[in-house]
Amino acid sequence: MSAVPDTPLFQPLYRQIAGLITKSLDGGEWQPGQAIPSELELAARYKVSQGTVRKAIDELAAANLLIRRQGKGTFVATHAEEQSRFRFLRLVPDDGSAERLSRKFLDCKRMRPSAEVAQALDIPGSQAVLQVRRLLYFRGAPVVLDDLWLPLSLFKGLTEQVLSAYEGPLYGLFEKEFGVRMIRAEEQIRAVAADAQAAPLLEVAPGAPLLSVSRVSFTYGDRPVELRRGLYDTAHHHYRNRLS
Amino acid sequence: MSAVPDTPLFQPLYRQIAGLITKSLDGGEWQPGQAIPSELELAARYKVSQGTVRKAIDELAAANLLIRRQGKGTFVATHAEEQSRFRFLRLVPDDGSAERLSRKFLDCKRMRPSAEVAQALDIPGSQAVLQVRRLLYFRGAPVVLDDLWLPLSLFKGLTEQVLSAYEGPLYGLFEKEFGVRMIRAEEQIRAVAADAQAAPLLEVAPGAPLLSVSRVSFTYGDRPVELRRGLYDTAHHHYRNRLS
DNA sequence: ACGCATTTGTTCGTATGTATT
DNA sequence: TAATACATACGAACAAATGCG
Numbered sequence: 001m002s003a004v005p006d007t008p009l010f011q012p013l014y015r016q017i018a019g020l021i022t023k024s025l026d027g028g029e030w031q032p033g034q035a036i037p038s039e040l041e042l043a044a045r046y047k048v049s050q051g052t053v054r055k056a057i058d059e060l061a062a063a064n065l066l067i068r069r070q071g072k073g074t075f076v077a078t079h080a081e082e083q084s085r086f087r088f089l090r091l092v093p094d095d096g097s098a099e100r101l102s103r104k105f106l107d108c109k110r111m112r113p114s115a116e117v118a119q120a121l122d123i124p125g126s127q128a129v130l131q132v133r134r135l136l137y138f139r140g141a142p143v144v145l146d147d148l149w150l151p152l153s154l155f156k157g158l159t160e161q162v163l164s165a166y167e168g169p170l171y172g173l174f175e176k177e178f179g180v181r182m183i184r185a186e187e188q189i190r191a192v193a194a195d196a197q198a199a200p201l202l203e204v205a206p207g208a209p210l211l212s213v214s215r216v217s218f219t220y221g222d223r224p225v226e227l228r229r230g231l232y233d234t235a236h237h238h239y240r241n242r243l244s
Numbered sequence: 245m246s247a248v249p250d251t252p253l254f255q256p257l258y259r260q261i262a263g264l265i266t267k268s269l270d271g272g273e274w275q276p277g278q279a280i281p282s283e284l285e286l287a288a289r290y291k292v293s294q295g296t297v298r299k300a301i302d303e304l305a306a307a308n309l310l311i312r313r314q315g316k317g318t319f320v321a322t323h324a325e326e327q328s329r330f331r332f333l334r335l336v337p338d339d340g341s342a343e344r345l346s347r348k349f350l351d352c353k354r355m356r357p358s359a360e361v362a363q364a365l366d367i368p369g370s371q372a373v374l375q376v377r378r379l380l381y382f383r384g385a386p387v388v389l390d391d392l393w394l395p396l397s398l399f400k401g402l403t404e405q406v407l408s409a410y411e412g413p414l415y416g417l418f419e420k421e422f423g424v425r426m427i428r429a430e431e432q433i434r435a436v437a438a439d440a441q442a443a444p445l446l447e448v449a450p451g452a453p454l455l456s457v458s459r460v461s462f463t464y465g466d467r468p469v470e471l472r473r474g475l476y477d478t479a480h481h482h483y484r485n486r487l488s
Numbered sequence: 489a490c491g492c493a494t495t496t497g498t499t500c501g502t503a504t505g506t507a508t509t
Numbered sequence: 510t511a512a513t514a515c516a517t518a519c520g521a522a523c524a525a526a527t528g529c530g
Contacts, residue, residue, distance in 0.1 A: 012505095035526060038495060050520045054496085062306075064488055070496045073528030088487055182486040190478035191435035191453035209435035209453035215487075234434035241485060242430040242461075243332055244306055256498060282514060293500045299513085314515045315507030493530090498524070505517065 017046055017056035025065060025076060025181075026220040032078035032175050036066065037133075040202040052179075077170035080184065088171065088185060088217075091144065091237050098136045100150065107133040108160040117149045120216050120227040128152040132163065137200060142202050143237055150239055154180050171217075181226055184213060185217040192231070202233045215217060261300035269309060269320060270464040276322035276419050281308065283318075286375075296380055307432075309427055323415035323426065332415065332429060335388065335481050343382045350445075351377040352404040361393045364460050365473040372396040376407065379445060386446050387481055393471040398424055419480055424469055429461040433483065438476070446477050455483060 011019070021036070039057065043050045058072055060066045064087075067075045079087075086092075093099055111120065113129045121129065129149045136144035148157070148170075155178050166173045175181045192212045196227045199206040211232035219225045232239065255263070265280070270331055274280045283301065286293045300426070304430045311319045323329075330336075338345055357365065365373065372449045373393050380388035381488065392414075393402050394402070410417045419425045436456045443450040455476035465471050 003351075014517075040495085051520080052518060055517085059494095068496065069526090071494080071528080073495060073527095090487075103374075143313075184486065187431065187453065187487060189483040189485060190481075191455040192478075195454050205469040207451070209437050211433065211435045211455075232435075234436075239433040241431045241433060242428065243431060247498080258498075284514085295501080296499060299498085301515095312515065313508085315513080317508095319513060489523100494526085495527080496525085498522100500522085501520085503517100503519085505515105507515080508513080509510100 013048060013057040014052045015059070017042075017048060017052060018059045020046065021056060021060060022065065022220055024088070028179060030076050031223050032076045032181060033080060035073035036095045036103050063183070071108055077183075079169050079175055080203040080244075085169055088182070090241065091234075092137060092240050093231055093237050094237075101142075102135070102137045103134055105132065105134045105160050105163050107131070108163060113149065117227055121149065121151055121224050123151055129159055130155055138237065144234050145198055145201050145231045152224065154178060154225060156181075180221055182217040182226065183219060185215050194231070198231050202231065206233075210234070213239070221226075254310060257292060258299040259274070259303070261286075261292060261296060262303045263299060264290065265304060266309065266464055272423060274320050276320045277324060279317035279319050280446060321411050321427075323388045323419055329413055332426070334483050335476055335486065336484050337382065337480075337481050339480075346381045346384075347378055348381070349376065349378045349404050349407050351360055351375070352402070352407060357393065362469055365393065365468050367395055374399055374402055378407075382481065387477050389442055389445050389475045391473045395469065398422060398469060418470075425463055426461040426470065429459050432458040438475070442475050446475065448479075450475055453478075454478070457483070 008149050021042070023043070024030060024036075036042070037045065039050050040052045042053045045052070057066060057068065061068050061074070064077055064180070069075065079085075095099050108130065110128050110130055113123065113125060113127070115125065117129060118125045118127075123129075130152050132146075132148040132150070134146050134148075135142050136146065155174075160180070162177070163170075163173070166177075171182045194202065194204050194206055194208045194210050196206055198210065199208065202210070204226050211230075211234050213228075213230040213232060215226075215228040215230070216224050217226040256264060265286070268274060268280075280286070281289065283294050283297045286297045290297070295310070301310060301312065305312050308321055311321050313319060313340040322431070323331075352374050353375055355375055357367065357371070359369065359426065361373060362369045362371075367373070374396050376390075376392040376394070378390050378392075379386050380390065399418075402422070406421070407414075407417070410421075415426045435453050436457045438446065438448050438450055438452045439453050440450055443452065446454070448454070455474075455478050457472075457474040457476060459472040459474070460468050461468075
């Protein structure tokens with residue numbers, strides 16, 4: 001007969017600390033790639049033991065918000081490093097070769113969001129979004145056609161020139177220039193037939209089977225900040241996934 | 245100029261303990277669904293502190309080999325529970341409804357493995373395998389056509405009758421009747437066109453886009469024990485994936 | 489090349505809280 | 510209510526990696 005609240009009010013101390021650290025990350029107190037204070041410093045700051053801070057950091061490291069490096073410190077995760085480049089891009093060539101990929105931006109325009117886009121981004125239909133269309137090339141051949149929708153309020157100043165000028169992963173640009181950090185995403189994958197618009201861009205026959213990948217990316221606090229819809233030509237590549 | 249061994253010989257104590265626990269799991273000392281000894285008992289058995297046992301169990305629980313339940317004990321993970329039923333089946337209906345699924349076994353025969361199958365299962369081409377073909381129905385409509393290849397040596401006595409008689413997930417049958425426990429899997433996903441064989445079974449037009457999912461499942465020690473190739477009709481369902 | 493300080497990683501011990509039976 | 514088991518929290522000590530002087 002005891003009341004069981006849906007959202008428990010009393011969290012263990014280490015989880016409260018994890019929440020405070022997350023709030024500091026969200027607030028920009030520590031920048032991506034930089035070290036956060038040492039465990040002993042944080043313990044003093046929050047008036048808890050080092051072990052409690054350790055457990056809080058363990059959680060955030062498991063969620064890929066932080067990266068621990070023995071002897072050096074604990075660092076804010078970043079998309080700007082080579083290591084994390086394939087954390088969100090799961091398409092790999094069938095022969096396992098490490099191809100370098102290039103890209104081309106086809107379009108970048110502001111627009112009113114469709115109902116679907118507005119719902120995915122959790123914004124009112126009256127709030128403008130930016131739509132970006134791009135092609136990814138593996139070894140010179142087009143393999144991925146991506147459409148991105150971004151809330152304009154978070155990405156003021158993003159233009160095709162800015163996109164084309166930046167080297168490196170898009171999420172690196174987002175976190176560096178706009179302070180928007182992607183920390184997780186949900187994808188919906190299905191097989192579709194290439195339509196008249198996509199087929200020539202991907203250089204496949206109309207009706208050819210393509211992988212459709214819809215992704216909503218989230219920042220701190222599970223706030224959606226990007227909707228992405230990709231069409232993958234999987235003739236010589238596949239989407240790799242690990243179940244555990 | 246110091247030698248850096250590829251496989252470090254000296255592992256931390258908690259990881260050695262995790263290895264010993266895994267060996268006991270592999271050896272069948274504790275059965276799926278059953279509780280393993282308490283942390284204090286294990287600490288006494290291995291002559292280490294409770295904290296070290298905790299950290300070892302933490303690792304194995306994170307890898308879904310064990311499940312902790314406060315106040316009750318730590319249990320060997322099992323595929324026989326409703327909760328874990330969708331750990332390996334990632335296909336969900338677009339409308340989010342919780343449909344019940346049924347199935348039908350079309351075939352079950354022993355055969356020599358193709359080169360591809362033998363390589364995936366890491367067995368010699370001379371060692372026979374079992375091939376199983378089945379259909380999964382969501383709400384009465386065929387949605388998944390699966391082919392499974394299993395090493396005959398591990399699944400002696402598996403017949404279409406045994407398969408049809410068993411209620412519940414296939415991996416539950418495998419662990420209960422054959423002592424083979426799937427603990428992780430690698431999938432390769434692509435879009436393909438329905439061929440003349442698959443199209444009528446899935447009740448789609450020939451050439452219709454289908455999701456192709458190739459899976460290799462592993463048991464303890466990363467030993468592959470199943471190859472599976474599924475064709476999913478994603479007209480009203482999608483493959484759900486979480487990136488983090 | 490060496491030693492030292494710093495930081496995270498490992499291990500132990502103890503006490504208390506919470507969930508289950 | 511009591512016993513058991515996992516969960517939380519603190520403290521201490523040493524190991525291992527790193528970087529600096």
